[in-house]
Amino acid sequence: MTTEKHDTLILASSSPRRRELLQALGIPFTVMTSDVDEMTAPELSARQVVEELSLRKARAVAARLTEGIVLGSDTIVVLDGQILGKPIDEADAFRMLSMLQGREHTVYSGVALVDAATGRSEVAHSHTAVKIRPLSEAEIKSYIATKEPMDKAGSYAIQGIGATIVEGITGDYFTVVGLPLCLTSKLLARFGMPIL
């Protein structure tokens, strides 16, 4: 019997955070980007939105390949049932941080794997509660001036200067940064790519 080589892993993401997090698992992968990003579907729950977007990102890249396991992911911030994605400008970042300050919200991250050769797919999500400390207008403006909030869901980065505004979390840290690693490793194992 011949032993086949593992499929190549392809990360369907332009996010430097996702690249760094996946690198931490120690498996080789290549990066390809897709155009899929936001979607407006008020009838979908937060869980459905991140799972659907993760799948769309993975499928868009898988469609350009004949083989390989493609990983797509998506992250959103949810407060009072309202989805906060990436800010469109500084005023939008100010609006989001004003809403989030002094309160707890939930971050949802989806992970999808698609086998480009067969079309087989699996998708899952995880969520983490995050408490942001009370912030003055001056503090919010000062944080936005660092530019860090501008490409992050909810307009903050827990892994950066944003760590100084996070009072605590309940759940998986990596779900907040943008790629739930425990969940990702479980899905990879199901596609014959165990990490351990």
Ligand SMILES: Cc1cn([C@H]2C[C@H](O)[C@@H](COP(=O)(O)OP(=O)(O)OP(=O)(O)O)O2)c(=O)[nH]c1=O
């Ligand atoms: C809440 C939070 C989000 N984020 C980031 C993770 C994601 O990159 C981004 C959410 O946007 P996404 O649309 O999930 O991802 P992306 O557009 O950056 O990358 P791609 O679609 O190509 O995979 O917010 C942080 O880096 N830190 C945080 O604390």
